[in-house]
Amino acid sequence: MISTLVCALVTQTTIPSINSKTLPPSKSDFWFVGLGDNRPAGAGLPPTHTFRELLKEVSAIGPEFILSSGDLLYGNEETLEQYKQEIAWMKPLIQTLPCPFFNAPGNHEINNRQDFYKAYTAAFGAPYGAFEFGGIRFVAVCTELPAEKPSIFGPQLEWLKKTLDGKKPAVVFQHHPVFVRGSNSEKETAHVDQSAMIHKIYLQGGVKMVVEGHDHIYNAQVHDGIDYRIAGGAGAPMDGDPEEGGYFHFLLVHAHNGKLDATVIPMGTFEIVPLKDGEAAVCDYANTELPLNNVVISSSFKPSSLTASYTTKKKKTVDVEAKIVSTTKVGNGYETRIALTAPRAKATIVRLHK
Numbered sequence: 189m190i191s192t193l194v195c196a197l198v199t200q201t202t203i204p205s206i207n208s209k210t211l212p213p214s215k216s217d218f219w220f221v222g223l224g225d226n227r228p229a230g231a232g233l234p235p236t237h238t239f240r241e242l243l244k245e246v247s248a249i250g251p252e253f254i255l256s257s258g259d260l261l262y263g264n265e266e267t268l269e270q271y272k273q274e275i276a277w278m279k280p281l282i283q284t285l286p287c288p289f290f291n292a293p294g295n296h297e298i299n300n301r302q303d304f305y306k307a308y309t310a311a312f313g314a315p316y317g318a319f320e321f322g323g324i325r326f327v328a329v330c331t332e333l334p335a336e337k338p339s340i341f342g343p344q345l346e347w348l349k350k351t352l353d354g355k356k357p358a359v360v361f362q363h364h365p366v367f368v369r370g371s372n373s374e375k376e377t378a379h380v381d382q383s384a385m386i387h388k389i390y391l392q393g394g395v396k397m398v399v400e401g402h403d404h405i406y407n408a409q410v411h412d413g414i415d416y417r418i419a420g421g422a423g424a425p426m427d428g429d430p431e432e433g434g435y436f437h438f439l440l441v442h443a444h445n446g447k448l449d450a451t452v453i454p455m456g457t458f459e460i461v462p463l464k465d466g467e468a469a470v471c472d473y474a475n476t477e478l479p480l481n482n483v484v485i486s487s488s489f490k491p492s493s494l495t496a497s498y499t500t501k502k503k504k505t506v507d508v509e510a511k512i513v514s515t516t517k518v519g520n521g522y523e524t525r526i527a528l529t530a531p532r533a534k535a536t537i538v539r540l541h542k
Contacts, residue, residue: 201317201318202317202318202319203290203313203314203316203317203318203319203328204313204314204317205253205288205289205290206282206289206290206291206311206312206313207279207282207283207285207288207289208283209285209286209287209288209289210288211252211253211288211319211321212252212287214320214321214322214323215322216322216323216443216444216445216446217322217443217444217445218251218252218321218322218442218443219249219251219252219440219441219442219443219479219481220251220252220253220254220255220441220443221246221249221251221253221254221255221438221439221440221441222254222255222256222257222361222399222417222419222438222439222441222450223242223246223254223255223256223257223419223421223422223437223438223439224256224257224258224259224294224363224399224400224401224402224419224420224422225257225258225259225294225401225402225404225420225421225422225423225424226238226239226242226259226260226422226423226424227259227260227261227262227263227294227296227423227424228262228423228424229262229424229425230262231262231264231265231266231267231270232262232266232267232270232273232274233262233274234274234277235277235278235281235423236423236424238422238423238436238455239281239422239423240281241455241456242422242423242436242438242455243281243282243284243285245438245453245455245456245458246285246438247284247285247286247482248458248460248480248482248483248484249440249478249479249480249481249482250286250287250480250481250482250527251287251440251481252287252288252321253287253288253289253290253321254285254287254288254289254290255290255292255326255328255359255361255399256289256290256291256292256361256422257292257294257361257362257363257399257400257401257402257419257420258291258292258293258294258295258296258297258332258362258363258401258402259294259295259296259297259363259401259402259420259424260278260291260293260294260296260297261274261275261278261296261297262274262296263296263297263298263299263304264295264296264299265299268303268304268307271303271304271307272307275307275308275311275312279311286482290319290326290328290361291312291328292315292316292328292329292330292331292361292362292363293308293312293315293330293332293363294332294363294364294401294402295332295338295363295364295402297332298315298330298332298333298334299332300334315328315330315332315333316328316329316330316344316347318351320356322443322446323356323357323445323446324356324357324358324359324396324443324446325351325352325356325357325358325359325394326358326359326361327348327351327352327358327359327360327361327395328360328361328362329344329348329360329361329362330344330362330363331362331363331364331380332363332364335381337377337381338363338364338377338379338380338381338402339380339381339382340380340381340382340386348389348393349389349393351393352389352390352392352393352394352395353393353394354392354393354394355394356394357394357395357396357446357448358390358393358394358395358396359395359396359397359398359399359448360390360395360397360398360399361398361399361400362380362398362399362400363400363401363402364377364378364379364380364400364401364402365378365379365380365398365400365401365402365403365416365418366379366380366383366386366387366390366398366400366411366416367379367383367387367409367411367416368403368407368418369403369405369407369418369428369432369433371428371432378402378403387411387412387414390414391412391413391414395414396413396414396415396446396448397414397415397416397417397441397448397450398414398415398416398417399417399419399439400416400417400418400419400420401418401419401420402418402420403418403420403427403428404420404421404424404425404426404427404428404434405418405420405421405426405427405428405432405433405434406418406419406420406421406433406435406437406452407433408450408452415448415450417439417450417452418433419437419438419439419452421433421434421435421436421437421438421455422436422437422438423436435454435455436454436455436456437452437453437454437455438452438453438455439451439452439453440452440453440478442479451476453474453476453478454474456473457472457473457474458470458471458472458473458474458478458480458530459471459473460483460484460485461535462485462486463537465486465487465488465489466485466486466487466488466489466491466539466540466541467485467537467538467539467540468483468485468537468538469535469536469537469538470483470496470528470530470535470536470537470538471530471534471535471536472530472531472532472533472534472536473533474532475532476532477529477530477531477532478529478530478532479527479529479530480527480528480529480530481513481527482513482525482527483525483526483527483528483538484523484524484525484526485523485524485526485538485540486518486521486522486523486524487521487522487524487540488520488521488522489521489522489540489542490515490517490522490542491512491515491522491524491540491541491542492541492542493512493540493541494510494511494512494524494526494538494539494540494541495507495510495538495539495541496508496509496510496528496536496537496538496539497536497537498531498534498535498536498537506531508528508529508530508531508536509528509529510526510527510528510536510538511526511527511528512524512525512526513525513526513527524540526538
């Protein structure tokens with residue numbers, strides 16, 4: 189099986205989004221999301237409620253794209269029919285996202301099985317590859333190609349060395365992490381094989397950040413200036429208590445002129461509450477301001493302007509900068525997409541005007 193799958197690989201240059209969405213025009217100041225490990229708890233089950241709700245939150249942020257570190261599906265020991273059914277459930281779900289969704293497959297998608305590998309690539313495309321945006325090289329690495337341990341080897345390893353040429357800053361996303369949290373340090377299959385070698389390649393290749401999964405927790409480590417983030421909390425069963433990072437979350441990353449600033453966003457830390465025709469409360473419960481570029485408000489009329497503000501404890505009204513991005517006719521009314529930066533710990537009231 190090993191030789192069959194390896195021979196089937198073609199050296200990749202670009203990786204497609206698995207929801208067929210195309211990247212917007214490149215720019216130097218943008219946001220992207222990193223997440224991973226959303227598979228259900230058992231074979232043949234549909235996408236979890238947690239993952240569906242988390243995607244709604246990510247959609248409201250409206251990042252330029254999403255990087256997934258794998259385990260989209262349960263896969264593993266299930267039948268091929270169950271596997272294909274999970275693909276059929278997953279595809280329309282991620283198709284509803286407003287941006288491209290890129291995935292570096294995990295062990296649950298492939299599990300050293302030729303039938304899974306063929307079904308995955310037929311449905312979603314190449315298991316590894318790269319694209320460029322905002323002067324940064326984004327590299328999907330597949331740590332799950334057939335071997336005794338999770339690893340990067342053969343043609344993919346040579347491709348990786350050439351792709352990470354150090355001339356541009358790079359972000360890598362992969363399933364098995366390079367560095368694990370302390371409680372997992374004795375588990376041989378908790379991290380990618382020959383992790384010291386991989387770290388050296390990343391260091392020499394200009395990698396600034398690595399988005400990883402497999403461990404269903406959140407963990408951040410910095411090694412030789414490289415920001416390693418395990419963000420495995422997109423819906424799969426937790427692998428640790430909350431104090432160990434065991435909570436549902438996604439990673440929100442701001443890129444500005446090649447520099448990266450990442451913040452973990454626990455699920456459920458903001459919500460959009462419809463109030464009345466053309467009015468909604470945008471509530472930020474996170475310990476940070478949130479860039480929300482895809483908030484949708486319904487109205488019976490076509491709006492020409494909007495106002496946004498919140499009220500302080502001293503009853504002072506504070507205006508919040510917001511703008512209309514687009515308006516779409518839907519049935520007997522309209523759906524208006526707005527953008528604003530939600531103030532921390534505030535309920536911002538957004539009103540559309542005729």
